[in-house]
Amino acid sequence: MDGKHTSEHDRNGFNTCLLDPKVYTSSNCTKVAPVDQNLWPRSLARKWILMLFMGTCLLYCARMAMPICAVSMAASFHWSKIDSGLVLGGFFWGYCFTQILGGYASDKVGGERVLSLSAASWALITAGTPLLASLSSHTLALMTMARFLMGLVQGVFYPSLASLCSQRVVEEERVFLMSTMHSSTYLGTLIAGGMGSLMLDTYGWESMFYVTGFLSGLWALMVWQCFLKGESAQIQTVSKKNSEGSLSRKLCLKLLSKPSIWAMVFAHMCMSSTSYTLLSWLPTYFKESFPEATGWVYNVIPWLTAIPSALCGGYFSDHLISQGYHISTVRKIMQFVAMGVSSMFVMFLVGPVTFPSAVLFLSAAIGATTFTSGGVSVNVQDLTPSCAGALYGFMNMMGSFAGLVMVSLSGYLIEVMMSWTIVFSLITLVNATGLGIFLIFGDARRVDLQDSCPVITL
Numbered sequence: 001m002d003g004k005h006t007s008e009h010d011r012n013g014f015n016t017c018l019l020d021p022k023v024y025t026s027s028n029c030t031k032v033a034p035v036d037q038n039l040w041p042r043s044l045a046r047k048w049i050l051m052l053f054m055g056t057c058l059l060y061c062a063r064m065a066m067p068i069c070a071v072s073m074a075a076s077f078h079w080s081k082i083d084s085g086l087v088l089g090g091f092f093w094g095y096c097f098t099q100i101l102g103g104y105a106s107d108k109v110g111g112e113r114v115l116s117l118s119a120a121s122w123a124l125i126t127a128g129t130p131l132l133a134s135l136s137s138h139t140l141a142l143m144t145m146a147r148f149l150m151g152l153v154q155g156v157f158y159p160s161l162a163s164l165c166s167q168r169v170v171e172e173e174r175v176f177l178m179s180t181m182h183s184s185t186y187l188g189t190l191i192a193g194g195m196g197s198l199m200l201d202t203y204g205w206e207s208m209f210y211v212t213g214f215l216s217g218l219w220a221l222m223v224w225q226c227f228l229k230g231e232s233a234q235i236q237t238v239s240k241k242n243s244e245g246s247l248s249r250k251l252c253l254k255l256l257s258k259p260s261i262w263a264m265v266f267a268h269m270c271m272s273s274t275s276y277t278l279l280s281w282l283p284t285y286f287k288e289s290f291p292e293a294t295g296w297v298y299n300v301i302p303w304l305t306a307i308p309s310a311l312c313g314g315y316f317s318d319h320l321i322s323q324g325y326h327i328s329t330v331r332k333i334m335q336f337v338a339m340g341v342s343s344m345f346v347m348f349l350v351g352p353v354t355f356p357s358a359v360l361f362l363s364a365a366i367g368a369t370t371f372t373s374g375g376v377s378v379n380v381q382d383l384t385p386s387c388a389g390a391l392y393g394f395m396n397m398m399g400s401f402a403g404l405v406m407v408s409l410s411g412y413l414i415e416v417m418m419s420w421t422i423v424f425s426l427i428t429l430v431n432a433t434g435l436g437i438f439l440i441f442g443d444a445r446r447v448d449l450q451d452s453c454p455v456i457t458l
Helices: 008-017 043-076 081-098 098-109 113-133 139-154 157-168 171-202 205-227 229-235 249-256 259-289 295-322 327-347 354-374 376-385 386-417 421-441
Strands: 023-025 031-033 455-458
Touching: 031 113, 043 081, 043 113, 043 139, 043 171, 043 205, 043 259, 081 098, 081 139, 081 205, 081 259, 081 386, 098 157, 098 386, 113 139, 113 157, 113 205, 157 171, 157 376, 157 386, 171 205, 171 295, 171 354, 171 376, 249 259, 259 295, 259 327, 259 354, 259 376, 259 386, 259 421, 295 327, 295 354, 327 354, 327 376, 327 421, 354 376, 354 455, 376 386
Parallel strands: none
Antiparallel strands: 023 031, 023 455
């Protein structure tokens, strides 16, 4: 009788296990990870996506202010190429320091407040840069410090965004969100390029910093007033005690032993370093190689191409996954376009080239790089959704350090070799190396689970 009947207690426990919408192992009903209760409602998610789109756009407007004004500032303050490289590279020194801290804080308390505080800080620094330049004759040191502080406060933005994406957005919409955010970075660069080209000639380089600082501060104020006060804040500040996990020492050691983690980090380092090099030095390249060319053409067209390319990349990635392609295969296809195809177009710039051809090749190269939003940029959420913010912070810190080295080294090579060919060749070599490592060792299988037993979602 005992073997044929189930006790009332056993039935109740069994029913409770089945009806509880949580994650359990196949061997018993031991709870492994609860359903995420922190997801945004769809209506709130749409509002946040719009605000994050605007914020990311302004992030790059402020970040691009110095590279766009670098030629005018170098003429005013008598900087050499090496001096300009030090000033532009100062951003990446600061950017390295706050990546992990920003991601860890966002994983613990939510990224909304971290983003708002970051925006308010970079707004003050950007608007204060012209004032800082007029304080003394040590302009090079002051501008390098300003770029360092800019990197310091902007360093928390993308780790916080990755944390928000993994905690607040449903899994099937994450690639679209990241591709949308990537498109806004190019829109910000586009706006900064177009606005800078007009304002430099009319109002001087100082006006660029004043306008972008003011707009960034206005965005931070809007986020605080509309989302982080009152009832909205109560909805979003759900306790993180029910989160999937934390970045414990044991988990850190486990993650650092995975080849797929290091392949992702290394590919991101290579991708970031080459992207930052193009971002920092393209205005100077066009100004020196084609002095008679119209500034807004090369400051606008490449980034205008990148906006639809980023959106198409996100759609293409989701489409491949919906057609049954393995996620790791899709990530590698997208990264091949971002690093392999873009490098092919960069290599076309080696040797004599006309201005229209240079704009065309660089537009195609920059457009191809946007496909990384469906590759390495979102791979961290495949591998470690429970600590995506902190790991993305580590990954971005390494990418920022690589960017610092590449931007400074490029300035040195341009000054010494008196040629842009070596820089474009270096970009291609770095991209090819990172792509090869990712294609061999990259993966999309989750590696942050605390045990190895199979997981069933009921």
